[in-house]
Amino acid sequence: MTINNPESGKQGAAFEMDERGPVVFGPVHEPFERPAEKMVEGPLYMETEEVIPELAPLASAEEQKDEARKALSMNLDRRDFLKLFSATAVASSAACVRRPAEKAIPYVNQPVDFVPSVANNYATTCGECAAGCGLVVKTKEGRPVKVEGNPEHPISQGGTCTLGQAALQGLYHPERRKSPLLKRGNRSDLISWDDTYEMLAKDFAGKKVGILTNGSTGHRHQFYREWLKAIGSSDSRLYTYESNALYAAIAQAHSLAFGFEALPRVDLRQAKTIVGIGSDFLDVGVSPVFFAKNFSEARNLKSGSMVRLVQFETAMTITGGRADERHVIAPNAELVTLLLLMKALTERADVKGSANTKAIAKKILAANDAVTLGGYEAVGVDKAVFEALATEMIKNQSVVFAGGSHSFDDQATALQMAAIVVNELIGAYGSALMLDRGWMISPVKPGDLKRFAQEASGLDALLIIDSNPAFTLPASFGFSEAVAKIPVVVSMQTQPVETDDLAKYVLPVNHSLESWGDEQPAAGFWSARQPAVLATTDSRQAEDVLLWIAAHMKRSMPYSDYRAYIRERWKAVAALVDAKGEFDNFFNAVLRRGFVGKLTTRGNDSMRDVTGSVKAAKLPSAGTLRLLAPLDVRLNDGRGANKPVLQEVGDAMTTITWDSWVAMNPQTAKKMGLRRNDMLKVESATGTVQAALYPLPGVHPDAVIIHRGNGHAKHVSKISGENGVNPLALFAKATDSATGMPVTSGATVKVASTGKIFQLAAMQKHNDLANRRDIVKKLSVSEAAQKMMKRQNLDEVPDLYPAMYNTVDYRWGLSVDLTKCTGCGACQVACAQENNIPQVGREQINLGREMHWVRLDRYFEGDTNNPQVSIQPMMCQQCSHAPCEAVCPVFATVHDPEGINSMTYNRCIGTRYCANACPYKVRRFNWWTHRWNMIGDRLQDRNLRALNPDVTVRTRGVMEKCNFCFQRIRDAKHVAKVQDRKVMDGEVRTACEQVCPSDAIVFGNLKDPNSRVAQLRADGRSYLALGGDPEMKEYGLKTLPNVSYVSHVSHREGFSDSLHSEHGAHGTDAQQDSHGKSEEHKGH
Amino acid sequence: MIDASKYSNTVKWEKTISDVNDEILVNLRNPHPSFYVAFAIAATALLVAIGFVAAHTILGLGVWNFAPPLFWAVDITNFVFWVGIGHAGTLISAILFLFRAKWRNTVNRSAEAMTIFAVMCAAVFPLIHMGRMWVGAYWALPLPNTNNIWVNFRSPLVWDVFAISTYFTVSLLFWYIGLVPDLATIRDRSTGFKRLVYGVMSFGWRGTAKQWYHYEAGYGFLAALATPLVLSVHSVVSWDFAMSLQPGWHTTIFPPYFVAGAILSGCAMVYSLLIPVRKMFRLEKFILPEHLEACIKLTLLTSTIVFYAYAVEFFVAWYSGNTYEWALFEKRAVGPYSFYFWTMVFCNCIFPLAWWSKRVRNSIPISFVICILVNVGMWFERYNIIVSGLVEDFLPGSWGHFEPGLWEIVITTGSFGLFFVFFLLFCKFFPIISLSEIKLIMPKPLSRGHAGSVKGH
Amino acid sequence: MIRKLVTLFVLLVAVGLTAGSNEARAWWMWTPGDTVDDVGYKPTQPIPFSHSLHAGKREIPCEYCHSAARRAASAGIPPMNTCMGCHKVVATDKEPIKWLTEKYNKNEPVEWVKVHDLPEYARFSHKPHVKAGVECQSCHGNVQNMAVVEQVAPLQMGWCIGCHKEKGASIDCITCHY
Amino acid sequence: MTTPMSTKTSGIMGVFSYLDKFCEAIENVRDRSDFHGHESFSPTSYHEIEHAYQFEPSPVRKFTLVGALTGLVTGFSLALGLDYAWPIVVGGKPAGLFSLPAYVVIGFEMTILFGALATIAGILIMGRLPNPKLRILDPRTTDDKFAIYVPGATVDGPQAKLLRELGADEINATQAP
DSSP states (O other): OOOSOGGGOTTOHHHHHHHTSOOOOOOOOTTTSOOOOSOOOOOOBOOTTOOOTTTSTTOOHHHHHHHHHHHHHTHHHHHHHHHHHHSOOOOOOTTOOSOOOOEEOOOSSOOTTOOTTOOEEEEEEOOSSTTOOEEEEEEETTEEEEEEEOTTOTTTTTOOOHHHHTHHHHHTOTTSOSSOEEEETTEEEEOOHHHHHHHHHHHHTTSOEEEEEOOOSSSHHHHHHHHHHHTTSOGGGEEEOOSOTHHHHHHHHHHHHHSOOOBOEEOOTTOSEEEEESOOTTTTSSSHHHHHHHHHHHTSOBTTBOOEEEEEESSOOHHHHTOSEEEEOOTTOHHHHHHHHHHHHHTSTTOOSOHHHHHHHHHHHHHTHHHHHHHHHHHTOOHHHHHHHHHHHHHSOEEEEEOOGGGOSTTHHHHHHHHHHHHHHTTOBTTTEESSBSOBOOSSOTTHHHHHHHHGGGOSEEEEESOOHHHHSOGGGOHHHHHHTSSEEEEEESSOOGGGGGOSEEEEBOOGGGOOEEEEEETTEEEEEOOSSSOSSSOBOHHHHHHHHHHHTTOOOSOSSHHHHHHHHHHHHHHHTTOOSOHHHHHHHHHHHSEEEOOOBOOOOOOOOOGGGGOOOOOOOTTSOEEEOOOBTTTBTTTTTTOHHHHHSOOTTTOEESSOEEEEOHHHHHHTTOOTTEEEEEEOSSOEEEEEEEEOTTSOTTEEEOOSSOOBOTTTOTTTBTSSOOGGGGOOSOEETTTTEEOOEEEEOEEEEEEEEOOOEESOSOOBOTTOSSSSOEEEHHHHHHHHHOBOOTTOOOOSSOOSSSSOSOOEEEEEETTTOOOOOHHHHHHHHHTTOOOOOHHHHHHTOOOOSSEEEEEEESOSSSOEEEEEEEOOOOOTTOHHHHHOTTOSEEEOTTSOEEEOGGGOOOOOHHHHHOTTOOOEEOOSOOOOSSOOSSTTOOOGGGSOTTSOOOOTTOEEOOOSOHHHHHHHHHHHHHTTSOOOTTTSOOHHHHHOTTOOEEEEETTSTTSHHHHHHHBTTEEOTTOOBGGGTBOTTOOOOSEEEEOEEEOSTTTTGGGTSSGGGSOOHHHHHHHSSOOOOOOO | OOOOOHHHHHSOOOOOHHHHHHHHGGGGTOOOHHHHHHHHHHHHHHHHHHHHHHHHHHHOGGGSSOOTTOSOSHHHHHHHHHHHHHHHHHIIIIIHHHTTOTTHHHHHHHHHHHHHHHHHHHHHHHHHHTSOHHHHHHHSSOOOOTTOOOOOTTSHHHHHHHHHHHHHHHHHHHHHHHHHHHHHHHHHHOOHHHHHHHHHHTTTOOOBHHHHHHHHHHHHHHHHHHHHHHHHHHHHHHHHHHTSOOTTTSOTTHHHHHHHHHHHHHHHHHHHHHHHHHHHTTOTTTSOHHHHHHHHHHHHHHHHHHHHHHHHHHHHHHHTTOHHHHHHHHHHHHSTTHHHHHHHHIIIIIGGGGGGSHHHHHOHHHHHHHHHHHHHHHHHHHHIIIIIHHHSOSOGGGOOOOOOOHHHHHHHHHHHHHHHHHHHHHHHHSOSSOHHHHHHHSOOOOSSSTTOOOTTO | OHHHHHHHHHHHHHHHHHHHHHHHHHHHHHSTTOOSOOTTOOOOOSSOOOHIIIIIISOOOHHHHSTTTTTSSSOOOOOHHHHHHHHTTTTTTSHHHHHHHHHHHTTOOOOEEOSSOOOTTSOOOHHHHHHTTOOTHHHHOOGGGOSSOOOOSOOOHHHHHHHHHHHTOOOOHHHHOO | OOOOOOSSOOEEEEEESOHHHHHHHHHHHTTOGGGTTOEEEOSSOOHHHHHHHTOOOOTHHHHHHHHHHHHHHHHHHHHHHHHHHSOOOBTTBOSGGGGHHHHHHHHHHHHHHHHHHHHHHHHHHHTTOSOTTSOOSOGGGGTTOEEEEEETOOTTSHHHHHHHHHTOSEEEEEOOO
């Protein structure tokens, strides 16, 4: 992290900010905000209007604004400057011995807040999904180079998900349209923005104009409604749509149950038991980072216990992988399962909840009597399980999460309703679920899609803004047909999408990092969005386009631009948080910090009788294969598919990149005579798709899982076009009646082999631990609680050589908590962005040549039908006795006195001996020249501008690997040196630590015994990978890594024992399929 | 004072030293047509491989088929294989010289030539496998530079650089110093330009008693120096593996095991080269069955050592109780790479057992086939060590799979092309059998009766 | 005959060397190790800006214009508004200043030629060096006496290392290469 | 077959066919003053000839020893010296004496290399090689003949007579080498 102007005061940024004026932040209540445990020097979040006080202290606010305007207008120079600065001029004549002359081109007028080669950070809000996580965008020379989570932001708490982390690749995507497009018949012409406004103004005049847009919790939808009204249409013609149907279902259920359309905010810190019924709250859920942070905190071993996650699911999700108890249920049996749980609860006398709730529960159970009687067998879970669970849930503070994208069927809203009832019965509302204070705003209005389907035929014109329903809705939904009848369709997108094909006008709009805006993730909590860079192509902010159209229609709205609108609306926010003083100061301070809020409260509602919504639950039909089409964690509904970095982060469970795959239970596959990589034909009444098989342990025998996200049309993107398949083609027209959202789970399919083989680009070739004991160590909770009490010194190893690190101030170390890591892959994306790691594409991945500096090793153990999952992030272990260093003939990799195993790229000659010698196999070799400046024929080629200028770009024939983000250590040390102090704990955060939504990674100085990482390393639960069993005086390879792992702790029965028994020796079927036979040593 | 050689009593020579020059140097005039065919094949293989190497230098190493967790595969297999082949020459010249094994005099010249060309083939692989050979060639040597940074003398690869270049230099000197008198012989038999060339190459050797005397002394010292060198080179190469922590690599038995294997492959290669060369240049009367049998005996000896090494390696893997080590060995024997393992075992250990029978030993066709098989087996031994040692090591999450692809095959073939091009050129332009040394073991030209007639009288 | 051969050989070598010398030099230039230093490199700049006048005669401190040196990795080339700060009134009659003013008014930057140029893989930061009290002159030479700036230090790794060893600064590879 | 007769003979070649006769001749003539400066030629290095001359041990061994010791010192000092110039920690092993075992390889290889080069130099220097001025006197000596060259003698001189008595097959007049 870079402090922009360290000389301005030794107090650090946080104080300086407060000195700036009478800015009052609304009190952010417990338990919402994480208390600042320690002062951590953070970045100074710059916003575009700011001026460094010491340089221009006297300028008035008005002048400041002008100055900033000028700075912005200079951005053109800035970009040219960059172009010329970074590009080397053509080599001079051959006679000249010198390197080609480079030009140094300064600004004409340098913005006052600009120091060359020092990063400016801008606080903003992520726009990749509707969750509204806070971001800090690091810009160098005016160019965003890294997106980080805003550590103070209460929603994301510093984390970002895979998708959010990859926002930069969206910003710099070379396929973004350069200009508006007008389509006439088969022709499409580039038109100017002025013509666009003119033509659209004519087209819209006096017509019934509608807007279909993606979810947002901020002022955007309100603006659209105002605009619709202003141009003479009706504000009811705003249709909001998110392909993540969970928003609509939960909001609808709460609307029905409490008459209040919202999503409860979760607080898991006190929870002891979490029950997931087909839930994917750690995968996609409704706010993945917020949930992951919450869950991770609940996973802390506090006074010897931690939250227990019980998951009932059909697919093998990341959430299920974290479960302490996992039950595989039949496809679409979620509602029945929940009813069985409800039954078990109501049968207990000590059940919580009001009498009203109990009565409703009884009624619901009575209405579904037929189902609950025979349910156990159909679901596949014993009655005893529910009874035990009910006891536990009542005894402990517990919560139920139900539903997810893989279980969204026509009973989805009913499922949520039942979940509300169950949560009432266990008293989750008010403790783990907050509906009365700071509830989460639904980004969509439930039922909008249903309304759209009904009203589309009546529209004269439709604006589709930042939404791609042509791809994300099943073809059977009839979206394309409905839209085709609308005379004027305008598609306003940041990137080319399938929906553009339906439109007459295709307008490129700003990426969220180029936009103004805001989100309100929780009621009363506002998160601001400001541009970190001027539009990188000739795009406009969608809202500004609308304002221009209105102006051309002579129906101007009273705002010069959307920023002005936001400012106007934020006056209300200022009032909400009781901000005193100048509004300008307030607004500037908010932009600087990124958010403000004072949680809104409301009274409790008693539950309405919702029996009618939860009747006629259906028993799943056994024996037929059912298709589930979950959202992909990385690609979401397909919006991430054109980003190579996301395609290349493997799916957590299968480690497959770049493809769609068919996940099936290994035994079902075996029975059908199918093997891994067999190209399958998956056929339903409405269509056929072909994808290769991956037998995935833990999937229900009747389930066929194909993730959404891939299968884009060829012309949409060179990267995602014709990559994989879209499973939605297999779904017949069916919707969840309460929300109108299409069903994406449970289509009956037939699966047959095509006889062809398609090599799925799975990064991991072997899937279990092969009975090895010092790789992933596992502990039961009680053991862990015991070990936690013990301090240990992992570096105490008999050694012939002199001790290291005696004379230095720092010894950098990293700790990875295997209990917390979910395997989401955000660290891989962050690492790729920070360290300029190239993407290599399917063929190379198939060979095993992925370049991730951090590998996510996923190990299955135990029952093939319901395996234990361990995920181990494996980055360079920075061994103190590194086997790789001694073997390098040219000192290209040597040991830094501060513990970093450094890699000098320009010294490397490519013998690759180091990589062979590395027992962790974490070194990566550049087999090819990676091209950075264009999307070439190869998918992995990336935009030159997205490169981090602080990190050397590696050439062909060079080894590379994790170096603990040394550029960050370097920067922090320079700052500390200038301030005559040591680097503080938490001042340097590696990209992976920073991004981790689960806080599984901790980096710091091992020489400081009080640093977080030193504490963790000394914790009895920690161990060194391949470090043997130090308690038994057996030290393994004695590589003495500076990376330590905190053992995987789980409530699972016999969890730690599996280490020392034969339990783990049996290879899973997925592995058997790929290797022919189980070839593991069966122990001694 | 003049003893009849012990050998000349047991070996039945049909030729005298007067026949030596005329009949051995026949290659300089008129080789068998098969020579040209062989040369054409070898040259084609070499040229194709040069094209492939050029392409991979331009495109990048990605064209090869190996990938993490294997960072070495067929490239280093070939390197170790050729270094191993290169052992026989200097072993035969130096160690057997010191042991006064006379049969060596018939084969040492071609064996030394083989050594030099094999080491050249070997040295090519570390260079091309880096992809950017110019950088490697420049930096892997301890040269003064503006960076003020030198090579890492603790790296086995730097040891390799030293060992291989020393071995190559010493072998070359040894071979060439042995050639000098023979080059003088050729000079004396030729005229004009050819005479000039051979004259320059022979340094003006005259064959005076003084020269022979210093020559013999120096040759002896060279042999004494080369003896530990022979044993060290493959030890150093084995440390490339043994100095890492990889299961299957990190073992103390590697140096003797590698040396024995190298001698095995070298002797087998000598035999399999001698048979066609003997035919092609009609040298049956000089390279006698007794000499061939001696070569086979040495091969058999080293084969049993190798057999023992394989067994000990397995035993130690089991006895150590190291999960990683034993899992690897188990996998070698029954895992996906067991084909290579069993090929190696059968070719290197089982088939040579047939040589315990004197009939088999003396049957040239059978022995030739077994020698070829031993060479195949030795190639697979290195392949087995490298590939199976890397493919599935410590962390199952990093495991991979490897099968050689087009580039591997073409470049391997090309290395054989390179070898045979040089070897055949050697056979064409140099005496295949050391003229002066074979004269030493032939019946001495004595006036007292039993030594046969002297030419011209 | 020998003489002819030798002559031919020598001729061939000479021709080859002559033709290849530039290429060979160029090749060395790209070799790792930076064998050719740039000492004495003295490119012609767009306008004859004289450090000896500004920094020497007028005694303007280095950091007045290169103000980022103590705060950042890059010392920074002063933006044109820094020049114009004085040259709005100073020496406005001089040709180069007229040219500069014209460019400034047209909002066009001056394209200076970089004199001190490190390879991209060597990461040098001015900040800690300034903090450690290293004089600008110790690497850049007596710029205050130079009418046209030229490179005086080789700026090669060995040179850096020499000073780092002498001053007891870090000589770890990763200090500059990451 | 034979060297062309020259008008100016400066010596004679006594050519022998049999090794035993040749050795006998050497034993007889080696200490004679009228054979001073004679040279004997043989097709290969029969030890009998060396014995006949009763040579001292060859000085080539000194070359070898000096070369090898130089190599040993060079190898170790190269490795250690560069370590002290820039001590770099690799694999937890500090530079210098801690890493000495690794440098044994370098020292050893340099010993062999320098020793071998010195030995070759010894052979060449002691054997007066290469020397283009000294011509071969009878090409058959590299084939199967033995010969003794006596400078200054004539075909009908006493030396020729003695050689003929000792079993020389031919006595040819030759030019000075």
